[in-house]
Amino acid sequence: MDLGLKDKVAVITGGSVGIGLAVAEGLAREGVHLVLCARNEERLLQVAEEIQKQSSVKVLGVKTDVSVAADIDNLRFQVEKAFGGADILINNAGTGSEETIMNASDEKWQHYWDLHVMAAIRLARAFVPYMRKRGGGVILHNASICAKQPLWYEPIYNTTKAALVMFSKCLANEVIGDNIRVNTINPGLVLTPDWWKTAGILCEKEGITAKQYLDRIAKENAPIGRFAAPEELANFFVFLCSPRASYSVGSTYYVDGGWLKVI
Ligand code: NDP
Structure with missing residues (x-):
């Protein structure tokens, strides 16, 4: 099936390993040019080079800590310089936490808020204007099943991922008039x-x-x-990026092997 994605440009946060890398490889197979970002520059540049060698697309790696506003400004600048903007934004960077509410510091709460929520807000402000100019776009948020069904040992993760799901819904309403489709994927266990x-x-x-x-x-x-293998998640992300998913707007999709216990 031709997914109609050839020569689009995608920015993927946390694209150097795991789910983000699998999404990058999946989009590259569809002919999408990539901007990958992560903090570990050595791993990032190595991955970018490998994907570029194995496919016909251009791949740029930009060292970025998405929890830092100045790094997102730099990412926007590098994307503009290399590609003149982007059509797809995959907000994937994130990580688990481990704490109790009684023991976690304000600083820890703030860090995860910056990583899981402010990053998505700042990246939307950075890239929606380019999508508007290009006649539309796609933004996907990688949250977690924990946004709905919390794990007891990571309340900060559960809470900030739940906030990300709500942000995604609000953004979807705000930008669908510009032909920008925003959705969330909530994975379960991904190896x-x-x-x-x-x-x-x-x-x-x-x-x-x-x-x-x-x-x-x-x-x-x-x-x-x-x-799940990361590729099983990536297939779903790639489909949602494509015009084949043209009526998918403002939704949250669970890809969790049946783990969610409610309907
Ligand atoms: P990995 O730990 O395998 O990869 C995380 C990626 O994000 C890496 O590329 C990492 O690179 C990057 N990253 C982490 N912090 C930052 C940061 N501050 N700024 C920029 N990049 C960052 O994660 P997964 O593939 O497992 O998870 C990806 C997403 O999926 C996460 O948001 C996670 O919460 C979610 N998820 C994962 C599940 C799973 O079972 N694996 C289940 C449900 C949700 P670097 O360290 O170099 O910055």
């Missing part, structure tokens, strides 16, 4: 290198292998009984 690292640490305490640990987590939580 990224970070999960392997966590499992590698926690399994030792229990005297089991990392694979056994991960299989148990999946079986305890997701009715499908396994983690």
